[in-house]
Amino acid sequence: MTAESVRQALYEVSDPEIPTISIVDLGIVTKIETSDTETHVTLTPTFAGCPALRIMERLVENKLKEKGFPNPKATTSFDVQWNTGMISEEGLQALKKHGLAPPPPTTGNDYAELLKHMPCPYCDSKNTELKSPFGPTLCRSIHYCNDCHQSFEAFKPVK
Ligand SMILES: [Zn+2]
Known part of the structure; x- marks a missing residue:
């Protein structure tokens, strides 16, 4: 299991509030660590006031479990501060599509x-x-x- 394969799987996880954008395109996946026994994804919160963080962690863990990654765990860290510049070009288009x-x-x-x-x-x-x-x-x-x-x-x- 490589970090890249985890990343690919996370393209299937979308923001609960904006279903057209994946969390990867949103730029909130800040770290992926993998080993033979553990899969750890670090997320950064978009807005401190947004209550979707725990939901997002669950979605990530469920998706990785479904894909067969070993012991998936998602945590939220404030180490990397998210800014809207971290949204990818695809992500910006997805937002637009969502109106x-x-x-x-x-x-x-x-x-x-x-x-x-x-x-x-x-x-x-x-x-x-x-x-x-x-x-x-x-x-x-x-x-x-x-x-x-x-x-x-x-x-x-x-x-
Ligand atoms: Zn107009």
């Missing part, structure tokens, strides 16, 4: 300004406005597009 605006790069941008003009996932317009900084979960904000007149949620950028 979620992918988070723009956080470097050098004013967070409040970003939220005011989040690109619309439906028509790519930046003529949008922030309706609420808090969506159904703490990770998301709610926006409205003035061009295609759809409201949409955005994955909040995190530094």
Whole structure:
């Protein structure tokens, strides 16, 4: 069993809140350790306020068990701090498919300004406005597009 095969298996585990994105593409798998008897996956939390961590650990363990990896164990560590820049290109597309605006790069941008003009996932317009900084979960904000007149949620950028 190699770390790469574990990684491949984890592509089948998706974020419980965003079923279109795998946890690998989300960038939260920070370490994979394997031996003949143990399989250990380390996850980093996306948002401290998101309650999905324990669920995510269970999903990872169940998936690896199902695939026959020895003694799978998933733990969450705060050692590596996740930021939205760790989402892969596929992951960003997956967010968009889900109707979620992918988070723009956080470097050098004013967070409040970003939220005011989040690109619309439906028509790519930046003529949008922030309706609420808090969506159904703490990770998301709610926006409205003035061009295609759809409201949409955005994955909040995190530094
Ligand atoms: Zn639009």
